[in-house]
Amino acid sequence: MVYRLRYTLIILLFLVNGYDLNSQITLNDFSIVVIGNNTGTKKMSETTIKQYFKGKYNKWPNKKRVIVALASSKHPKVEWYSNLLFNKSFFAVKKYWYSLVFQGRNDAPYFFASDQELIEFVKLNPGAIAIVEKSSKVPEHLKIKLNE
Amino acid sequence: MKQNKNIFGNQIVKPIIWSFFLLVFSNSLHSQMSARLNAYGHINFESVFSDTTYSNFSLGEQELFINAKFNDNFSFLGEITLNYAGHGNYRLNIERLRLKYNYYKNHSLIMGKFHTPVNYWNDVYYHARLFFPTIDRPLMFSKWIPVHTFGMRLQGQNIGKNNFGYDLLIGSGMGSEDIHNVFKETSITAAVHWKPTDEMRFGFSGYLTSMDDASMAAHSHGGGEHEMNMYSGPLDFQMLNASIAYFGEKWEILNEFSFNRTKTDTLGVSNNISNYTYVGRRFLEKNVAFTGFDVLYSGENDLHTYPYDRMKFILGYKYEYSERLNVKAQIEYYTNIYDDHTHDHSIGSKYEFKIQMSYGL
Numbered sequence: 085m086v087y088r089l090r091y092t093l094i095i096l097l098f099l100v101n102g103y104d105l106n107s108q109i110t111l112n113d114f115s116i117v118v119i120g121n122n123t124g125t126k127k128m129s130e131t132t133i134k135q136y137f138k139g140k141y142n143k144w145p146n147k148k149r150v151i152v153a154l155a156s157s158k159h160p161k162v163e164w165y166s167n168l169l170f171n172k173s174f175f176a177v178k179k180y181w182y183s184l185v186f187q188g189r190n191d192a193p194y195f196f197a198s199d200q201e202l203i204e205f206v207k208l209n210p211g212a213i214a215i216v217e218k219s220s221k222v223p224e225h226l227k228i229k230l231n232e
Numbered sequence: 233m234k235q236n237k238n239i240f241g242n243q244i245v246k247p248i249i250w251s252f253f254l255l256v257f258s259n260s261l262h263s264q265m266s267a268r269l270n271a272y273g274h275i276n277f278e279s280v281f282s283d284t285t286y287s288n289f290s291l292g293e294q295e296l297f298i299n300a301k302f303n304d305n306f307s308f309l310g311e312i313t314l315n316y317a318g319h320g321n322y323r324l325n326i327e328r329l330r331l332k333y334n335y336y337k338n339h340s341l342i343m344g345k346f347h348t349p350v351n352y353w354n355d356v357y358y359h360a361r362l363f364f365p366t367i368d369r370p371l372m373f374s375k376w377i378p379v380h381t382f383g384m385r386l387q388g389q390n391i392g393k394n395n396f397g398y399d400l401l402i403g404s405g406m407g408s409e410d411i412h413n414v415f416k417e418t419s420i421t422a423a424v425h426w427k428p429t430d431e432m433r434f435g436f437s438g439y440l441t442s443m444d445d446a447s448m449a450a451h452s453h454g455g456g457e458h459e460m461n462m463y464s465g466p467l468d469f470q471m472l473n474a475s476i477a478y479f480g481e482k483w484e485i486l487n488e489f490s491f492n493r494t495k496t497d498t499l500g501v502s503n504n505i506s507n508y509t510y511v512g513r514r515f516l517e518k519n520v521a522f523t524g525f526d527v528l529y530s531g532e533n534d535l536h537t538y539p540y541d542r543m544k545f546i547l548g549y550k551y552e553y554s555e556r557l558n559v560k561a562q563i564e565y566y567t568n569i570y571d572d573h574t575h576d577h578s579i580g581s582k583y584e585f586k587i588q589m590s591y592g593l
Contacts, residue, residue, distance in 0.1 A: 135390075138430065140338075140390040140395065141337070141338065141390065142334055142337070142338055143304070143334070143337060147304075148304070149304040170430075172481070173517065175517060175518070175554075175555065176481070176517075178555040179552075179555040180430075182555050182556070182592065183356070183363055185268075185299065186270070186297065186358065186360060186363065186592075187355075187356055187358070188299065188307075188309040188328070188330070188332070189389060191299075191301060191307075192268060192299075
């Protein structure tokens with residue numbers, strides 16, 4: 085019964101939005117590096133790391149609070165980053181987070197105008213995560229490897 | 233009739249409350265506190281075409297929202313609204329005021345006044361019209377949805393691969409949702425939800441309470457057709473709700489189903505039912521064309537909402553200037569389910585045209 089319900093829902097989901105499900109972009113395909121400070125992990129699956137960015141978890145495995153840092157509207161790569169992490173436009177990302185904060189489910193993310201600002205913020209705040217381009221000067225101890 | 237009032241004796245409640253506050257403030261001493269303040273509001277225009285025709289341009293609910301973090305585990309959330317109360321007067325309401333203790337992973341203990349998580353709408357949109365898909369709440373909110381509860385709540389969210397969530401709360405009943413008469417009546421709410429994708433959520437909930445005086449029930453947050461309850465005797469109230477929500481890149485769907493059963497010694501059991509359906513199609517990212525159908529029926533022997541039947545058809549359009557500003561325009565047609573004049577509670581048909589500008593700062 086449960087499986088039948090699940091399959092029905094999945095079919096319904098594909099009918100409604102099948103195209104979008106197939107258009108997921110993977111971080112590994114691009115010149116992106118995930119950075120984090122004192123998150124208690126140096127390696128993580130892409131699915132899991134995206135869930136942290138989406139506010140699905142409040143804490144890291146080492147009990148530190150998750151602090152999400154994102155590109156702001158002034159960041160030259162903001163649309164690209166938003167698509168990579170959320171599969172949404174930056175406008176949709178802002179709406180998503182604005183609603184989550186109002187619901188009292190998550191703390192608001194922090195927004196920055198450049199990769200350098202993102203790196204500085206993560207460096208100073210334990211529990212913070214962000215994505216930046218590989219070409220940015222990223223300290224080795226901040227890098228989180230993707231294992232899929 | 234069973235009464236479950238006064239299960240919160242002072243001997244039990246007061247030590248728990250004081251321990252909670254002590255825990256919060258002793259923790260906050262060791263860390264830097266961060267706070268965030270937002271404001272929300274809306275402005276309405278409406279024209280009603282019925283036996284009499286009139287138009288209103290009005291200032292809607294204005295609110296302040298405070299979200300603060302004492303440390304990694306303790307947080308505070310407050311939502312205060314200001315409503316026009318006539319003759320230049322405004323009424324100040326505390327809509328949410330809660331302390332949250334995140335005790336393990338995504339599991340939390342919450343204390344205070346909060347929105348009862350009986351359905352998707354009440355658990356996600358609260359009072360900010362900015363997030364509402366249509367201008368008004370579903371009809372069921374004007375009749376029986378217990379919008380607020382003051383009490384204690386266990387909450388879990390995004391658990392496991394399938395993002396399960398739960399809420400279990402014990403708090404005040406419908407007659408005492410605010411700071412007065414707290415604990416006079418008790419309500420119990422159990423809710424679960426499942427988010428198979430980021431855009432989709434399914435939810436089910438059960439709610440039960442017993443009230444000594446049904447005329448005190450506070451649930452008037454609807455589309456403006458709320459009537460006062462004249463019955464002041466005891467009443468048992470049990471409710472089941474189911475929600476389906478899908479807010480994708482192109483399509484938006486929300487269905488809220490509610491069934492409740494009331495029982496009085498005077499007229500016995502009454503079964504009442506309501507369903508709200510919203511379907512929206514997003515285009516050019518910031519535009520949504522939408523339609524909706526809302527229906528509500530309460531039984532002939534119901535003494536909580538009194539016999540009532542209503543249908544509402546909605547056709548509308550929303551434009552989002554930004555994530556903090558949008559405009560909605562909609563045409564509504566109200567009519568009765570039974571239009572055969574056999575029901576003396578028939579209040580006729582009418583058209584309404586509404587425009588609402590909602591904002592968040």
